[in-house]
Structures are given as structure tokens and as C-alpha cells.
Amino acid sequence: AAATSKWSSEQDKLFEKALAGWEDKCDDPEGVAGSRWEAVAALVPGKTAADVRAHYELLLRDISSIEAGLIALPCYSPRDALLVKDSSLALDKKLGLPSSSCSKAQDQERRKGIPWTEDEHRLFLLGLEKFGKGDWRSISRNFVVSRTPTQVASHAQKYFIRLNSIHKDKRRTSIHDITSVN
Numbered sequence: 001a002a003a004t005s006k007w008s009s010e011q012d013k014l015f016e017k018a019l020a021g022w023e024d025k026c027d028d029p030e031g032v033a034g035s036r037w038e039a040v041a042a043l044v045p046g047k048t049a050a051d052v053r054a055h056y057e058l059l060l061r062d063i064s065s066i067e068a069g070l071i072a073l074p075c076y077s078p079r080d081a082l083l084v085k086d087s088s089l090a091l092d093k094k095l096g097l098p099s100s101s102c103s104k105a106q107d108q109e110r111r112k113g114i115p116w117t118e119d120e121h122r123l124f125l126l127g128l129e130k131f132g133k134g135d136w137r138s139i140s141r142n143f144v145v146s147r148t149p150t151q152v153a154s155h156a157q158k159y160f161i162r163l164n165s166i167h168k169d170k171r172r173t174s175i176h177d178i179t180s181v182n
Contacts, residue, residue, distance in 0.1 A: 014044045127143030130142075136153040
């Protein structure tokens with residue numbers, strides 16, 4: 001029943017803030033004998049330690065799916081970012097945590113990516129060979145350490161489109177034409 005219980009958006013926010021606060025304050029984020037889950041549950045009205053533990057496990061599965069590229073991230077308007085920032089600041093104050101600001105990604109303008117080097121592409125191909133199509137997080141962590149899983153997934157998408165394109169003789173050369181490590 002713990003995994004299926006409904007969570008309000010406020011409970012969700014309280015959970016995330018309490019979890020982040022716990023990890024910031026603790027040398028051992030896993031906690032001793034479940035004290036982590038009891039401490040987090042104490043900050044989320046109506047939820048038990050078992051509820052927050054189950055919710056945490058669900059959150060980990062969601063993060064893995066997002067990093068593997070299985071779930072698309074939503075696009076938010078600049079107005080939404082301001083609303084999130086305002087409610088986040090109010091929640092920080094309520095929990096007694098230091099104020100958090102929006103992430104660098106939200107504060108910065110979208111900018112053009114840095115082109116991949118041949119070495120990065122060759123590392124990508126090695127990672128693709130070892131981990132297969134779709135495990136962008138592992139390729140990023142173990143081969144192309146200079147790129148995020150999202151960047152690796154984007155590069156892979158462009159690479160496979162290029163590989164499957166019909167007009168192969170009518171195109172200019174690209175890093176995506178390199179199909180082997182040698």
C-alpha cells in the first residue's frame with residue numbers, strides 16, 4: 001500500500017527538500033538503522049518511513065529512465081521557472097533550509113553546443129559497442145566522460161540518423177561518418 005498511496009504536490013516537494021537537506025547534513029546519506037527515512041517522514045505530514053522509502057525507490061527508477069533517454073523532459077516557459085523558484089524559496093524557509101536558487105541551466109540562456117571531437121566520437125563508438133544502443137548513462141560515465149548522458153543520447157540520435165540517411169553521396173562529410181574506432 002505504501003508504494004500506491006497518493007502524494008500531493010506539497011508532500012512531494014516536502015519529501016524532495018527533506019531528502020536533499022538530509023543528504024547535505026549527513027556524512028552517511030543511507031543513514032543508520034533507517035533513521036534517514038524516519039527523519040524524512042517526520043517532515044512529510046501523513047507519510048511513514050516506509051512510505052518515504054518506497055517513494056524514494058520510485059524516484060530512483062524514474063531518474064534512471066530519464067537518464068537512459070526513455071522519458072522526455074518537459075519544456076517549461078520562463079514564467080513556470082519563476083513560479084517554481086518562488087515556491088521553492090517558500091518551501092526552503094518553511095523547512096528551515098538555506099535558500100536554494102534555480103540551477104545554472106535555468107538561469108542561463110540556451111547556448112549552442114560544443115562540437116564533438118573525433119576522439120570523443122571514437123570513445124562513443126567503443127561505449128556503443130560495449131553497452132549497446134540506449135545505455136547513454138553508462139557510455140557517458142565509462143567512455144565519453146566529458147559529455148553528459150543527454151549529450152551522448154543527442155549525439156547518438158544524430159549518428160544513427162546519419163547512418164541511415166538515404167542520400168549518402170549528396171552530403172558533406174561529418175564526424176558521424178566515422179563508424180569504427182580504427
